[in-house]
Structure formats: structure tokens, C-alpha cells
Amino acid sequence: MIVAIDGPAASGKGTLGKRVAAHYGLPHLDTGLLYRAVARDALTQGVDLDDAEAAAKVASALDVATLGDPALRTVGAGESASRVARHPAVRTVLLAYQRSFAYGPEGAVLDGRDIGTVICPDADVKLFVSASPEVRALRRFLELTGRGVAVSEASVLADIRARDERDSTRGAAPLVRAPDAALLDTTNLDIDAAFRAAIDLIEAAMSRAGRAG
Template identity: 60%
Template sequence: MIIAIDGPAASGKGTLAKRLALHYGLRHLDTGVIYRAVAKAMLDAGADLNDEARAAMVAQTLDPATFDDPALKSQEVGAAASVVSALPKVREALVSFQRQFAEQPPGAVLDGRDIGTVICPQADVKIFVVADPAVRARRRTLEAQARGEPADEAVVLADILKRDERDRNRAAAPLKQADDAHLLDNSHLDIESGVRAAIDIVEAVRAGRLRA
């Protein structure tokens, strides 16, 4: 079974994806981490984030062992990832990796911004997770503070709105809800309620109560 979880950053989709993978005994891939890894490598090298050829080369030589680097969660890397993820050659280089991960038995839960529309359009279940931008900014600020990083909630909100606009309007795999994806508004749900809502969607699709 392949489950595609899409939606904007800090909407809670990452946590939902991890919990769904655990619940169903599937593997999990946060595809945003892949782009963050490319972005961090570009930043570390002092390279121009818009250098498409160089970014694509980095994408082709990624080491999955770096995906657990806590530095990938920083606001700077997140903003840079939004830039490199808009480069067609970078996305092309990483599509194969993501699809191969999804297709390995027994299946997987992938979360990102183009899983249901581009990476796994054949996914068994697609869920599009959203949350109010102000709620997302608060969550992101608390996460940064928990890591000991300074964070201004107003600045974080401005960054979120800017990234959403860029991601929705990029030429390559724009952020949008797939026609057959089920919307889950996570604005006012705690973790447990959000996970339960996501499981309910999966079970309804599997039982034929909702369209796949």
C-alpha cells in the first residue's frame, strides 16, 4: 500500500505520515528532507541556490545517511529548500529515488508537496493536509525554540506565506491538491486527533466508503 500525504509545511503532515507508517507497518519518507539535504549542501558550498546544474549534480550524489542531520530542520535550510525544489532538473533527479522507495514492499507513506500529483499519482490513498498559516507559524516557532534556535513568529509567518506562494506558482510540480486526494484540515486538531482522522480516511478508502 502506498499512502501519499501532501500539504504545506508545518501543517502537521510529517507527524501524520510517520504515525500512519507505524500504524500500518509501512516505511516512511519525508521527501522534504531530500530537498533540504540538497539545499544544505549548496549552502555549505557557498553555491548559488539557483545554479540548476550544480544543484542537480548534488541531488544525484546525495547520501541518505545525511537525512537525519538536525541542521536540515533549520529555517534557513527550509527556505533554501523551497528555492532548489523549484528547479526542474533537481526535481527530475530526485523523482526516481522517491518512486523506487515507494514501490518497495510492503509499501510506504511519503509526505511532501507533490506526492499525489507527481511522484505517486497511483497511490492507494491520498491525503492533502492543511492548516491555517498562523497556526503553522506558531508550530514552526515552537519547534525552533525547542531546538534552542531564536525565532520571531511574525518573521516565520511571512516566510511561510512567501514559500506557499512560490510553491503554488512554480512551473515544476506546483503545490496543489490532487483531484482524488482527501482534504484534512489540521488547524484545530491535536496530534492524536489528526492521526485518528487520517486513519479514518485510509480505512474509509480501503472499505470503499470513500473514492480512492
């Protein structure tokens, strides 16, 4: 079973992806970490994030074993990732790895921004997770301050809005809800309620397809 979970920044898709994967005993990939890692490596090598060709070369040499790097979870890493993710060449390089992960023998749960539209358009289940920008900003603000990061809620909201704009208007694989993706609005849901709603949607989709979860 392949479950594709898409959505904007801080919508909760990553946490849901992990919990859904654990629930079904499937491998999980947070595809956003790939772009964060490419941006990290590019900056380390002094590569201009807006140089598509150079960024693609960095992507082709990416070591996926480094995706657990805590530095990839910072605000700056997310901002940089959004810049390299605009390049079609970078996305092409990372496409093969994402698909090989998804189409492994066990299936998988992948979360990102183009899983249901580009990476796995034939996924068994597609979810589009969203929430209001204000709620997403508050969640990210609490997450960051909980880790001791000094940041204002206003600046986090501004970053969320800027990333939404870049992700939804970029020419390469823009963030859009796949026509056959079930919408899960988490604005008024805590993570436990969102998880239960996600499982209900997945089970309903599998039932319609004649496959029990």
C-alpha cells in the same frame, strides 16, 4: 499500500506521516528532507542555489544516509530547500529515488508537496493536509523556540507565507491538492485528533477499494 500525504509547510504532514507509517508497519519518507539535503550540500560546496544545472549535479550525488542530519530541520534549511525545489532538473534527479522507495515490496508512506500528483499519482490513498497560515506559523514557532531557536512568531509567519507562494506558483510540480486526495484540515485539531482523522480517511479509502487496512 502506498499512502501519499501532501500539504504546505508546518501543516503537520510530517508528524502524521511518521505515525501513519508506524500504525501500518510501513516505511516512511519525508521527501522534503531530500531537498533540504541538496540545499545543504550545495551551500557547503559554494553552489548558487538558483543555478539549476549546478544544483542538479549536487542532487545526483546526494547521500540519502545523511537525511538524519539535525541541521536539515532548521528554518534556514527549509528556506534553502524551497529555492532548489523550484528547479525541474533537481526534481527529476530525485524522482527515481522517491519512486523506488514508494514502490518497494512493503509499500510506503511518503509526505511532501507533490506525492499524490507527481511521485505516486496512483497511490492507494492520498491525503492533503492543511491548516491556516497563522496556526501553522504558531506550531513552527513553538517547535523552534522549544529547541532554543531565537525567532519571532511574525518572522515565522512571513516565512510560511513566502514558502506557500513559492511552492504553489513554481513551474515544476507546484503544490496542489490532487483531485482524488481527501482533505484533512488540522487547523482546530491537535496531533492525536489529526492522526485519528487520518486513519479514518485511510480506512475509508481502503474500504472503498476493497482492501482492509
